Amino acid sequence: MVLLNAHSRRNVEVHSFSWMVSVLVPLAALGLQAYLPLHFWRFGIVDLPLIITVYFAVARRNPIAGTLTGAIIGIAQDALTARPIGINGISKAIIGYLTASIGVRIDVENHGTRLILNFGAAMLNSAITLLIVHHMLAMEAPWSWVHELIRSVVNALLAVVLFSLLDRAKRED
Amino acid sequence: MESFFSRYKNVLVLIVVLLAQVVGLAVQIRHPVPGAPETGENRLIRYWVVSLISPPEHWVHATGSGLRGLWSNYAYLRGVRRQNRDLKAEVQRLRIEQAGLLEDARQGQRLQQMLSFKEHYISATQPAQVIGTSGSDVSHVLYLDKGSRDGLKPDMPVITPDGIVGKLKEVLPHTSQLLVISDQTSGAGVVLETSRIRGVLRGNLLGQPEIVNIARDDRIKVGERILTSGGDGVYPRGLPVGVVERTIPDPEHDGYVAVVVRTAANLAQLEEVLVITRVSDQMPALEQQDINRSAIEVGPQKHAADILSERLPGLKDPNAAAPAVGAAPETTGGDPGRPPKPGVSLHPDRFSPSAARPANSSIPLAAAPPVTPVARTGGAVARKPAAVHAGATAGAASSDPSKTMPARSGATTGVTQPQTVSGARGQAVKASPALVGTTPGTTAPRKPRVVSPDGSILEPVQPKLQPKPAQPKPQPQTAAPAAPPPGGRL
Numbered sequence: 001m002v003l004l005n006a007h008s009r010r011n012v013e014v015h016s017f018s019w020m021v022s023v024l025v026p027l028a029a030l031g032l033q034a035y036l037p038l039h040f041w042r043f044g045i046v047d048l049p050l051i052i053t054v055y056f057a058v059a060r061r062n063p064i065a066g067t068l069t070g071a072i073i074g075i076a077q078d079a080l081t082a083r084p085i086g087i088n089g090i091s092k093a094i095i096g097y098l099t100a101s102i103g104v105r106i107d108v109e110n111h112g113t114r115l116i117l118n119f120g121a122a123m124l125n126s127a128i129t130l131l132i133v134h135h136m137l138a139m140e141a142p143w144s145w146v147h148e149l150i151r152s153v154v155n156a157l158l159a160v161v162l163f164s165l166l167d168r169a170k171r172e173d
Numbered sequence: 174m175e176s177f178f179s180r181y182k183n184v185l186v187l188i189v190v191l192l193a194q195v196v197g198l199a200v201q202i203r204h205p206v207p208g209a210p211e212t213g214e215n216r217l218i219r220y221w222v223v224s225l226i227s228p229p230e231h232w233v234h235a236t237g238s239g240l241r242g243l244w245s246n247y248a249y250l251r252g253v254r255r256q257n258r259d260l261k262a263e264v265q266r267l268r269i270e271q272a273g274l275l276e277d278a279r280q281g282q283r284l285q286q287m288l289s290f291k292e293h294y295i296s297a298t299q300p301a302q303v304i305g306t307s308g309s310d311v312s313h314v315l316y317l318d319k320g321s322r323d324g325l326k327p328d329m330p331v332i333t334p335d336g337i338v339g340k341l342k343e344v345l346p347h348t349s350q351l352l353v354i355s356d357q358t359s360g361a362g363v364v365l366e367t368s369r370i371r372g373v374l375r376g377n378l379l380g381q382p383e384i385v386n387i388a389r390d391d392r393i394k395v396g397e398r399i400l401t402s403g404g405d406g407v408y409p410r411g412l413p414v415g416v417v418e419r420t421i422p423d424p425e426h427d428g429y430v431a432v433v434v435r436t437a438a439n440l441a442q443l444e445e446v447l448v449i450t451r452v453s454d455q456m457p458a459l460e461q462q463d464i465n466r467s468a469i470e471v472g473p474q475k476h477a478a479d480i481l482s483e484r485l486p487g488l489k490d491p492n493a494a495a496p497a498v499g500a501a502p503e504t505t506g507g508d509p510g511r512p513p514k515p516g517v518s519l520h521p522d523r524f525s526p527s528a529a530r531p532a533n534s535s536i537p538l539a540a541a542p543p544v545t546p547v548a549r550t551g552g553a554v555a556r557k558p559a560a561v562h563a564g565a566t567a568g569a570a571s572s573d574p575s576k577t578m579p580a581r582s583g584a585t586t587g588v589t590q591p592q593t594v595s596g597a598r599g600q601a602v603k604a605s606p607a608l609v610g611t612t613p614g615t616t617a618p619r620k621p622r623v624v625s626p627d628g629s630i631l632e633p634v635q636p637k638l639q640p641k642p643a644q645p646k647p648q649p650q651t652a653a654p655a656a657p658p659p660g661g662r663l
Contacts, residue, residue, distance in 0.1 A: 031229050033308035041441055044310035063183035071190045079222035081312035082342060082352055084201040085215050086194040097187045137202055140357060142378040
């Protein structure tokens with residue numbers, strides 16, 4: 001992990017995306033997340049919207065954009081479930097904010113940093129979701145450390161691959 | 174102030190976004206009926222998101238189905254003929270089974286009608302394809318390719334031929350949201366088939382359906398079938414749900430258990446489901462036709478009471494000897510009012526019932542006498558001319574008057590003239606007409622009884638009659654009193 005100093009922070013690359021990419025990529029992630037478990041039920045362990053949230057947040061390096069992107073994607077994800085809308089919206093808004101803030105300070109262009117960042121984001125997402133569901137909404141929520149660790153590892157590995165693919169769609173400002 | 178906002182604008186935006194969502198969550202949680210269809214902004218959000226997501230899913234699913242159909246319709250036809258033959262055999266077998274259960278079903282329907290119980294039949298269903306999921310492993314929701322424009326409405330039950338799947342929650346014009354019974358927010362009224370224990374089925378944390386809040390009961394056995402009870406107002410009564418997989422103690426309620434259910438429908442591999450769009454208390458015409466067709470093809474079935482009497486222990490002695498050939502049948506053809514028909518004798522003689530000639534043939538040169546009105550006197554019956562009538566119906570078919578059995582004839586017809594029977598100690602007594610015989614209207618044969626003047630009850634003499642090889646010509650002769658033959662008894 002490479003910490004950025006004041007000089008390098010000024011030279012840090014800030015990327016932007018076309019509106020089509022900004023709209024279609026999250027929609028595709030939501031669609032695949034909804035469709036693939038129908039035929040591969042183990043795909044439910046993957047959280048594609050979370051990976052997309054992290055990617056846009058660290059690529060834009062803007063906490064406000066990261067917050068809004070995470071909130072919108074999370075709300076859309078909640079809308080597909082039978083649960084109250086806002087559970088994923090809150091967790092992904094926080095994650096978007098944090099990862100964008102981290103992206104300003106550390107170099108997230110290498111695979112190792114991306115792996116660790118996504119692993120942490122997946123664990124944090126599970127923790128925030130548990131907090132909201134169990135403590136705020138007083139609903140029963142499953143929690144297994146093993147399962148959450150496996151989920152985080154799987155998402156982190158997949159994120160490294162997807163980040164490499166999505167890098168081709170970004171344009172440098 | 175301006176610098177404060179510009180300096181902390183990122184955090185402030187985050188706080189505002191989080192606050193708005195927390196308020197939104199609070200509003201949703203205080204919804205009066207959990208699990209009920211939503212209204213307002215939430216439904217609008219779901220509507221827009223599903224409207225954006227479902228068209229690509231429709232397209233992808235249609236493409237996949239088209240490719241699979243191409244394969245199955247053109248390239249995988251080898252086993253179709255054999256499959257068709259197997260299916261026909263299965264249809265025939267099911268039809269026979271259906272006809273066998275028909276009587277029981279009708280009996281049940283009659284009993285339900287007596288109890289004014291409204292049976293609910295599935296009268297219309299809408300097939301639908303599953304095109305998507307919620308994308309979350311904690312929310313068991315599926316999306317169907319049919320919506321309100323296909324006649325679907327919220328809370329309609331969804332089934333497969335194997336068992337129930339869930340119910341519709343949100344219905345959009347072209348898509349509907351199916352809440353599977355394995356979801357935590359679902360609920361269905363169920364009953365265990367054998368022990369008749371009722372409960373509420375819902376999903377647990379691991380996504381397995383379970384019946385909650387059931388008192389510990391030893392009658393609950395692994396493998397017992399579970400059916401819908403119909404008490405929830407959503408699922409019709411009697412639909413298969415699954416079987417008992419195991420029971421686990423309820424950690425929150427001491428003395429209670431949760432019954433984990435293995436669903437009859439494969440919830441992990443759902444492709445096509447049936448939405449029950451209409452339920453009525455009348456049996457669908459198609460189903461009725463099918464049942465009638467089965468009943469006609471298979472033939473008359475046993476009544477449930479007959480089947481029950483066969484299954485229950487009867488009064489027949491298994492060690493008893495088999496009835497002789499030609500013995501009188503035990504039953505009277507199901508009509509208790511009719512007398513039993515006499516059996517066929519092994520060695521028929523002229524006294525055998527089947528050998529009795531017509532009554533008019535026993536009276537020489539006389540046609541059948543006209544039937545005279547019956548006069549009732551003090552409860553007794555009088556009829557005349559008795560001699561003719563008596564001889565007409567009884568074994569008096571014999572032309573030999575000495576062999577005429579007056580008591581027997583009186584037993585069946587009624588006698589007006591005093592008849593001589595052998596009394597006790599050998600003296601002859603006269604039988605009172607009022608005491609001899611039976612009422613003509615009485616159909617069941619009775620043993621004749623004669624009361625002697627001293628009050629003792631006499632039985633008619635049963636003379637030993639030897640069959641004659643040839644029937645002698647009838648000769649008019651004065652009827653002599655019947656002498657007690659050797660061996661005759663009172």
